[in-house]
Amino acid sequence: MRRLAWGVAYAAALGLSPALGQDSSALQLYTLPAGATPSSSQLGSFSININPGSGLSGNSAALAAFNRAAAHWMAYVSDPVTININADLTGGFASANIIGQTSSVLLQAPYTTIRNAMVSDAAGDSFRAIDASLPTSAQFGALLPSGYSLSGNLQLTKANAKALGFTGLDGSFGSNDATIQFNNAFSFDYDNSNGVTPGTVDFETVATHELGHALGFISSVDNIDGAAAAFADTPTPLDLFRFTNGGVNDPANASQFATVPRDLRPGSDVLFTDTVNRFRFSTGLTQGDGRQASHWKDDGLTGTYIGVMDPTLPSGVVEPITTADVKAFALIGWNAQVPEASTWTAMAAVVGMVGIQAWRRKKPRLTQSTTQV
Ligand SMILES: [Zn+2]
Secondary structure (H helix, E strand, O other), X not given: OXXXXXXXOEOOOOOOOOOEEEOOEOOEEEEOOOOOOEOOOOOOOOEEEEEEOHHHHOOHHHHHHHHHHHHHHHHHEOOOOEEEEEEEEEOOOOOOOOOEEEEEEEEEEEXXXXXXXXXXXXXXXXXXXXXXXXXXXXXXOEEOOOOOEEOOEEEEEHHHHHHOOEOOHHHHHOOOOEEEEEEOOOOEEOOOEOEOOOOOEEHHHHHHHHHXXXXXXXXXXXXXXXXXXXXXXXXXXXXXXXXXXXXXXXXXOHHHHHHOOEEOOOOOOEEEEOOOOEEEEOOEOOOOOOEOOOOEOOHXXXXXOOOOOOOOOOOOOOOOOOHHHHHHHHHOOOOEOOOOHHHHHHHHHHHHHHHHHHHHOOOOOOEEEOOOO
């Protein structure tokens, strides 16, 4: 069932341009089959399958960079599922400011169906212990702008649903999980192994970021932020970790995590928290800090780089996956682990790069906007 009644584009892509970038993607909302239940006995390994269009398959350097981006996620995730991504490097974008866009297939189900899948999928995983305290439907509440209510459902990307063990989704909804397009009018550096050429955008970072949205790093707050009228909101798994930063609605323990309302108000100072790890979110393109809510807080605004789901990317810079990213993806349903010791060398290099960004920030920051409503 398509639910486009909101008339709001789902914003879940990294937009980049010399001045302004843009995230935009069309909302596709389907309903999970009645009685859909996650399977707990899958075996196999995680795989991201890139189905390149002619513009990408004809650019071997770009395709190789995209596959490295997919490999970054595969290094952290062990769910026995295959994600299928249609991707292309193409023209014909609605705006010259759009460098890339992702359209994920979104599924919805009653709150309890997805909440229980998150709880059971995380069972026995100490890295995801907080998921056991996800609110029941009776406990769940949210801070919303005036006039808004909760629909009673949760929505998530089809890829995220696969991670939670829902099966038969490709048969019901088609094999594709998301479509990612890159604007071939931009200058990309397709090989960051020797640095990123000044003035060009690191294609591998953008691809990694876009794949992150496809895997489920999305927020319904972007729908609220761009809406012309109030509606019944359908939060995402990531929204279940979105809390007011500080005060009585900032949970300090598992008990409070189960009962404190989530904060889904554009413009509200919010953070991702499992009561131990705390990472700020962006607060909204229109009513918030000028960045889409489905991102970490912009390091260009705070000076603190949180992870690859940062909303902006300067030219000439690589932005890698961090433990913050991995934590978030784990808690929304992925069997994701923090980096092994062998990768800490790479992480250390990242820390060094943050210092470099201090002076790079003098360059125009790439920001994003959305025009689809
Ligand atoms: Zn993005």
